[in-house]
Amino acid sequence: MTDRPMEPAVAPPADHEATEGVFESAGTMTVSEYATRWWHGVKVGELGSLPIVVGLIAIVITFSLLNENFLTERNFTNLLLQMSAIATIAIGIVFVLLIAEIDLSVAYVSAVGGVVMTLLLRPDDPGWPWWLAIGVALLVTTAIGFAQGVVITKAGVPSFVVTLAGLLIWSGVVLILTTEYSTAGTILIQDRTVKGIANDFLSNTAGWILAAIVIVGYAGLQVRAAVARRTRGLDAKPTVLIALQIAGLAIVTFAAVWFANKDRGVPKITVILLVLLVFWSFVATRMRFGRHVYGVGGNPEAARRAGINVDRVRIAVFMISGFMAGVGGIMLASRLSSVATNTGGGNLLLLVIAAAVIGGTSLFGGVGRVVSALLGALVITSIENGMNLLGLGSGEKFVITGLVLLAAVLVDAYAKRRRAARGIV
Amino acid sequence: MAEPPLLECRDVSKAFGAVQALDHVDFEVHAGEVMALVGDNGAGKSTLIKGIAGIYPFDHGEIYVDGTHVHIHGPRDVAKLGIEIVYQDLALADNLDVVANMFLGRERTRSRVLDEAAMERASRQTLTELSVTTLQSVRQTVSGLSGGQRQSVAVSKAVMWNSRIVILDEPTAALGVAQTRQVLSLVRTLAERGLAVVIISHNLHDVFECADRITVLRLGQRVALLEKSDTTQQEVVHAITAGTLDRVPGMDEAEAAKA
DSSP, X not given: OOOOOOOOSSOXXXXXXXXXXXXXXXXXXXXXHHHHHHHHHHHTTOOTTHHHHHHHHHHHHHHHHHOTTTTSHHXXXXXXXXXXXXXXXXXXXXXXXXXXXXXXXXXXXXHHHHHHHHHHHXXXXXXXXXXXXXXXXXXXXXXXXXXXXXXXXXXXXXXXHHHHHHHHHHHXXXXXXXXXXXXXXXXXXXXXXXXXXXXXXXXXXHHHHHHXXXXXXXXXXXXXXHHHHXXXXXXXXXXXXXXXXXXXXXHHHHHHHHHHHHTTOOBHHHHHHXXXXXXXXXXXXXXXXXXXXXXXXHOHHHHHHTTOOHHHHHHHHHHHHHHHHHHHHXXXXXXXXXXXXXXXXXXXXXXXXXXXXXXXXXXXXXXOOTHHHHHHHHHHHHHHHHHHHXXXXXXXXXXXXXXXXXXXXXXXHHHHHHHHHHHOO | OOSOOSEEEEEEEEEETTEEEEEEEEEEEOTXXXXXXXXXXXXXXXXXXXXXXXXXXXXXXXXEETTEEEOOOSHHHHHHTTEEEEOSSSSOXXXXXXXXXXXXXXOOEETTEEOHHHHHHHHHHHHHHTTOOOOSOTTSBGGGSOHHHHHHHHHHHHHHTTOSEEEEESTTTTOOHHHHHHHHHHHHHHHHTTOEEEEEOSOHHHHHHXXXXXXXXXXXXXXXXXEXXXXXXXXXXXXXXXXXXXXXXXXXXXXXXXX
């Protein structure tokens, strides 16, 4: 007995086998369908965060076997403090790499940010309030990014060369400013708020509240997205998988807070880093600008023909790079409570670019996620930190860091070949 | 056909230095019709299309859309007139999925946030309407698609924006037999939906499979305008290689030099 109610006049999407059997049936996918699709993606070179997670586990096991101090709560909070500035600057580099460009100037641009802020904070000379000094410093570094972006796009000079020139220019500026305003080459920061950025910790309770906010926020977004897709008849992630992901995040987050609370607590700077990560991830994946960034990186000609102002996107990306370098520079200055003639030097540039690439952002453009800055910074800082504990010399450390970077680039090149092999049939 | 052609070029010319790439060419396509544009290398096919696409202006001649004289100053004007051009392999970003590609540059947003669900539905609808049935998922990145699927996505993208005239530049050049069949049937579907379709091709077999009429260019001049139903491949080949020219190329300059 099939006494059906009236057929709607418009063809209903109900019989998917008939009307749209070509696509996977609308509604919830099963876990195995989802896993199959993910594994297929890995095989064709969409590796995502897979290599990094494997690498991170390998690093933690290796160093904790080699040195008993590596996996301690003290060292864990140290790690959080050390990685924040690197991850922050690396977020800007991720954007630059997404459009298949490079910014070699970020380390010294970050130093310019730190120095400008420090000079503006000097008591009575001019003794500006912290928020104004920070604001002006970020304005300066963003303007530097703008200027470099304009030269790159309007003059058609490769970003490699322009930002290499920038590296020299801004290192010179840092040297000039620090020697001009100090005798010993070091300028101290007195402001308590600024010093607190990278040296203060959350109370234990605040740490737990933060963990709860992170998990509830993530769960809320995931569930909302899934519900929205299902009510519109689009295939969504399986419920089991969402639950597993939320549970996984909850375990990692609570474990991290518990571990940090056994020492001094969760550093304030970690909170700043998380906010920056969430914000820029949102920009990259949920806003039109972010989509255009990926489009420009994937195929600039297609983007141009689609009516995207490619030059404007490029300039904006270099401004993001400058801005994030400024934020990272302020974090670094705060951590040392000072700036000096050698601020921004050393291996900062190497670590930052390595973090973005190791995190899984492709050097060839168009592939990568903002969170890869965090993952890559975690890896690179863990290695640095572990090698310091082992008492390795600078030479050994450079060699090993270089090898890790090389490995990451090789993985990227391999993945790119797999993608290309599938793409051109 | 009583109504005016949907797209008409009258007496257009274009020279690059001493080379007369287009020499007083007429070209037209009606709604619901597939017009093939054929010719040897250097015959002026690309020059004609690029002129229509607003990449550069014609030196001489007019363009009419729906019987109205139009001025094309750049790619933006072209899209406004309902003309979409699908280039061989320049249309898609490999790293983005099918939906993102179809909406690239024209993303839908809700309070400034990308409205993924709406875009996905619209993409599916267009693909289903055009019977593009071989995609596994519209959330697949384009890098994983076959050549035929890519071409189908590029064409569907062009159609989704209420375009009335679709120009396809060598859509089957890099495709295998089955994929070529797939794209050609899509071309027929477009014409049946009332669009005017221009297809540039080197492959006469493809042309005879999907076109209604054939415009033959040779050395920048139109040497033949044929109905598919009463011509043969031999006749078209003859026109491509030895069609009668109205003017001898280079003559104008020789005369100008004398004067």
